[in-house]
Amino acid sequence: MIVDALGRRFRNLRVSLTAACNYACTYCVPDGKKLQAADFELSAQQLVYAVELLVDAAGIEKLRITGGEPLLSPKFDALLPAVMGLPLSDVSVTTNGQLIPRKADLIVDSGLRRINISLDTLNPERFRAIARSGDLQTVLKGMALMREAGLKIKVNMVPMRTQNADQILPMLDFCLEHGMELRYIELMNMGHLRFGSGFQRDFLGMEDILEMIAARYEFTRTDAPYDSTAVRFEIPGHGFFGIIANESEPFCSSCTRLRLSSNGRLYGCLSNAANHDMRPVLALPHHHAMASLQSTLVKALGDKQDLSFKGEVTVMKFIGG
Structure with missing residues (x-):
């Protein structure tokens, strides 16, 4: 097992199927253009083999x-x-x-028990302004289908001071009412936000979010797994919510995440543009691939920040946020 000086190892793998997206969210891309597939994206067969290798070589769980x-x-x-x-x-x-709604049968038939759905507002006009595409009612229909099938749903919201701060409580009410856990994700200093004024203008930290919630609900902080990215809270009698406080309460020192991009690059850290090409390994039979992959994983683990997220120009959508 590959372990660094802080006791971190890779346990969680995030695999990007494609860099393409049918949205162009304001916090992800600067110009409203939908992201396209990357050059030389891996096939489904290659991605499955990559996951198999990483499960064996890194102990991915x-x-x-x-x-x-x-x-x-x-x-x-x-x-x-x-x-x-x-x-x-x-x-x-x-x-x-x-x-x-198009993929519901496939998802349910696969046996998947958990799904994360990104949603930043319940206001249809604001939805279009932030996502710059899509339709709110279709997303809500998809959520209902997943709930009816018994899947556990977490809803990811990125609160932004000038765009959807007034939705922090309505989103929480909605999720609590429907038995879903809302995760507020602090705006990340990545991509086009890295050097512009947008990050400072729109950033809402954990203290700001909790102050808004405290105006309506009493809550207590609960324990979370060692390598959890979220600070989790319970509203007695109602349910739970979490905050992924990458700026307010960094979790780098316990991060166990490894990311595989759609074109075969391994990233050990979101806050480090360093990456490692896994494609040559995928051309090898399993036992040779395992030996070759060990040194790559050591390098990827060494790319992690020790204490906190430093920011990076990399667009998260390219590497599997």
Whole structure:
């Protein structure tokens, strides 16, 4: 097992099926243009083999399928059932939910038990302004289908001071009412936000979010797993919510995440543009691939920040946020 000086190892793998996305969210891209597929993206078969190798070589226990928008990729239909058969303790999907109604049967039939759906507002006009595409009602329909099928749903919201701060409480009310756990994700200093004024203008930290929630609810902080990215809170009699406080309460020192981009690059850290090409390993038989992969994983683990997120120009959607 590969372990660094802080006791970190890779336990969680996030695989980007494609860099393409049917949204162009304001916090992700600067110009409103939808992201396109990357050059030389891996096939579904290659991605499944990559996951198999990383499970064996790094001891990966949990897998999250991401994008871009993973449901937009034709590879999703083949990859999801395949990875559900691997020796993993947890498999989840992160999606903007726009295509869930089309993929609902596939998702349910695969045996998937957990899904993360990104949603930043319940206001249809604001939805279009932030996502710059899509339809709110279709996303809400997808959520309902997943709830009816018994999947556990987490809802990801990025609160922004000038765009959806007034939705912090309505979103929480909605999620509590429907038995879903809301995760507020602090705006990340990445991509086009890295050097502009947008990050400072729109950033809302954990203290700001909790102050708004405290105006309506009493809550207590609960324990979270060692390598959890979220600070989790319980509202007695109602449910839970979390805050991924990458700026307010950094979790780098306990991070166990490894990311595989759709074109075969391994990233050990979101706050480090360093990456490692896994494609040559995928051309090798399993026993040779395992030997070659060990040194790559050592380098990727060495890319992690020790204490806190420093920011990076990399666009998260390219590497499987």
